[in-house]
Amino acid sequence: DTGVSQNPRHKITKRGQNVTFRCDPISEHNRLYWYRQTLGQGPEFLTYFQNEAQLEKSRLLSDRFSAERPKGSFSTLEIQRTEQGDSAMYLCASSPTGHGYTFGSGTRLTVV
Amino acid sequence: KNEVEQSPQNLTAQEGEFITINCSYSVGISALHWLQQHPGGGIVSLFMLSSGKKKHGRLIATINIQEKHSSLHITASHPRDSAVYICAVRWGGSGGGADGLTFGKGTHLIIQP
Numbered sequence: 001d002t003g004v005s006q007n008p009r010h011k012i013t014k015r016g017q018n019v020t021f022r023c024d025p026i027s028e029h030n031r032l033y034w035y036r037q038t039l040g041q042g043p044e045f046l047t048y049f050q051n052e053a054q055l056e057k058s059r060l061l062s063d064r065f066s067a068e069r070p071k072g073s074f075s076t077l078e079i080q081r082t083e084q085g086d087s088a089m090y091l092c093a094s095s096p097t098g099h100g101y102t103f104g105s106g107t108r109l110t111v112v
Numbered sequence: 113k114n115e116v117e118q119s120p121q122n123l124t125a126q127e128g129e130f131i132t133i134n135c136s137y138s139v140g141i142s143a144l145h146w147l148q149q150h151p152g153g154g155i156v157s158l159f160m161l162s163s164g165k166k167k168h169g170r171l172i173a174t175i176n177i178q179e180k181h182s183s184l185h186i187t188a189s190h191p192r193d194s195a196v197y198i199c200a201v202r203w204g205g206s207g208g209g210a211d212g213l214t215f216g217k218g219t220h221l222i223i224q225p
Contacts, residue, residue, distance in 0.1 A: 033212050037153075042116075042198055042215030056212070089153045100160055101145065101213065106153035 004104035006092050012110045013082055020078045021107045025094030029102070032075050034067055035091040036060065037106070043091055049075060082111045114138050118199050118216035126224055131186040133219045135199030138180070145213065146173050146184045147198040155198070158184070189223045196220050 005024040035043035051072035069075040159173040175182040200213040
């Protein structure tokens, strides 16, 4: 297992378009987290899955954002009707216990 | 609001200097993480602490639970240590993303040759 994989690494999209990111966690990790990081800031929690169940969502996650983890393995994060303020690095992390985390390299989204 | 504060925000030092980065948090935690982020975004976990001190190579992390404070030290710093160092905590109660981490803003470290 090569760690947490995120695709794509970079995404440039026009305002108003929908985008989808994918995260493949470490296979035996049952917990998966999405974070967003804007320039010069630390990452901020978006949402968390334990297996296929989405257990918590941040207030940062507006109605335009949706995340799924259909089989408790990979997860997708979709942003509908993108806005320029959505431009950020989207980070995924997985954990077997909620204490030790492994992060992916992130997907950098630019909305033009 | 549960918060994580890091200092300094930016630090430039000469190769070989001893580096200290500080992290303070507002309420009880179950664990504190020190993370390293290089340009391009990837985050590497350096340490996870709930008490005491840990050492790995030239990196040392300490935590004082009573004072709600942690430090990351780098001995004999090298230009390849240049990165953003981020402190993150998992709260003891249900604050922040209850099972997720709350991050500081990071310390941007530059080590000049």
